[in-house]
Amino acid sequence: MKALVVAPSWIGDTVLAQPLFIRLHQRFPNLQLDALAPRWVAPVLERMPEISQVIDSPFRHGELSLKARRRVGRQLAQSGYQRAYVLPNSLKSALIPFFAGIPQRIGFVGEKRYGLVNCRHTLDKAALPRMVERFAQLAETPGSLLPRPLPTPRLVATGEQRTATLCALGLSLPDKLAVFCPGAEFGPAKRWPARHFATLADQLTARGHTIWLLGSPNDRPVGDEIAAAAVAPTLNLCGKTSLTQAIDLLAAASLVVCNDSGLMHLAAALSRPLVAVYGSSSPGFTPPLSDQAKIVHLQLDCSPCFKRACPLGHLDCLNQLSPERVLDACLNKVVA
Numbered sequence: 130m131k132a133l134v135v136a137p138s139w140i141g142d143t144v145l146a147q148p149l150f151i152r153l154h155q156r157f158p159n160l161q162l163d164a165l166a167p168r169w170v171a172p173v174l175e176r177m178p179e180i181s182q183v184i185d186s187p188f189r190h191g192e193l194s195l196k197a198r199r200r201v202g203r204q205l206a207q208s209g210y211q212r213a214y215v216l217p218n219s220l221k222s223a224l225i226p227f228f229a230g231i232p233q234r235i236g237f238v239g240e241k242r243y244g245l246v247n248c249r250h251t252l253d254k255a256a257l258p259r260m261v262e263r264f265a266q267l268a269e270t271p272g273s274l275l276p277r278p279l280p281t282p283r284l285v286a287t288g289e290q291r292t293a294t295l296c297a298l299g300l301s302l303p304d305k306l307a308v309f310c311p312g313a314e315f316g317p318a319k320r321w322p323a324r325h326f327a328t329l330a331d332q333l334t335a336r337g338h339t340i341w342l343l344g345s346p347n348d349r350p351v352g353d354e355i356a357a358a359a360v361a362p363t364l365n366l367c368g369k370t371s372l373t374q375a376i377d378l379l380a381a382a383s384l385v386v387c388n389d390s391g392l393m394h395l396a397a398a399l400s401r402p403l404v405a406v407y408g409s410s411s412p413g414f415t416p417p418l419s420d421q422a423k424i425v426h427l428q429l430d431c432s433p434c435f436k437r438a439c440p441l442g443h444l445d446c447l448n449q450l451s452p453e454r455v456l457d458a459c460l461n462k463v464v465a
Contacts, residue, residue: 130157133163133231134164136165138170147282148264206229208229281398290377298366307333312367317438318438322448327358331359345368375392380401401421403423426446427445
């Protein structure tokens with residue numbers, strides 16, 4: 130069978146979709162599974178053995194571009210897909226499989242997609258509280274129970290790939306590498322303060338770790354702030370790597386400290402010792418799927434609020450989360 134996945138537009142969500150891909154291969158042993166994905170998440174899918182090829186989706190966040198979507202759909206009509214799994218719940222995400230004439234178009238009911246999605250699942254939030262479960266449910270017949278336990282996301286990062294990335298960036302791998310990921314694209318209410326990261330950098334450096342910072346170009350300023358505030362040498366690589374290179378550097382880390390972000394889910398899928406800091410978001414909905422991960426959060430009455438910025442103006446859920454508490458979690462994940 131030949132099937133197409135309309136992939137999410139966020140890195141973390143793309144990682145959380147991998148158990149669906151694994152389950153589809155279990156159900157259909159000769160499956161060719163392709164993914165239609167934005168170019169900024171394509172490197173994640175390229176590290177999943179379940180995906181045969183990644184097809185570029187050239188549309189920006191929120192962009193409808195009806196004529197362009199019809200054109201892409203008509204191009205895909207020649208590929209002979211029998212099924213399409215539409216992971217985002219938006220109307221526009223279901224248009225290309227419809228224009229491609231793919232017979233079975235599978236997804237959740239949402240945004241009046243009747244006709245566009247013709248094999249419809251109705252979401253039971255109580256039965257499927259986590260995003261990974263909601264994605265995985267699409268592999269099943271509508272109304273049937275989701276088999277558990279779910280497969281765990283696992284990205285491929287070979288020694289040769291890591292060596293090539295280190296060489297390309299002119300870096301040498303230290304004996305004990307701690308990677309900090311201080312960004313979160315969603316907003317500041319998910320970002321642990323730079324001063325706390327700087328204090329943690331000094332505490333881990335005193336225990337023999339070398340500190341590298343990873344993130345997007347948007348994270349470059351906070352990376353500079355951390356590097357300036359830390360007494361210990363701290364290398365800011367935010368905005369200096371591709372996503373593919375970031376995957377390889379995460380795979381090389383002895384320890385990763387992240388906000389709730391796409392890079393957190395990458396580190397979890399690479400089975401790295403991981404400390405995940407949560408503020409405005411909920412580890413119950415999008416936890417790192419790894420037994421190597423430790424979640425740290427204060428569980429205040431006002432959180433999780435799921436807001437981009439603190440609606441109360443104090444951000445206590447992260448400001449009051451001390452570096453010492455995160456350090457304790459780090460020392461439980463590595464041999465100090």
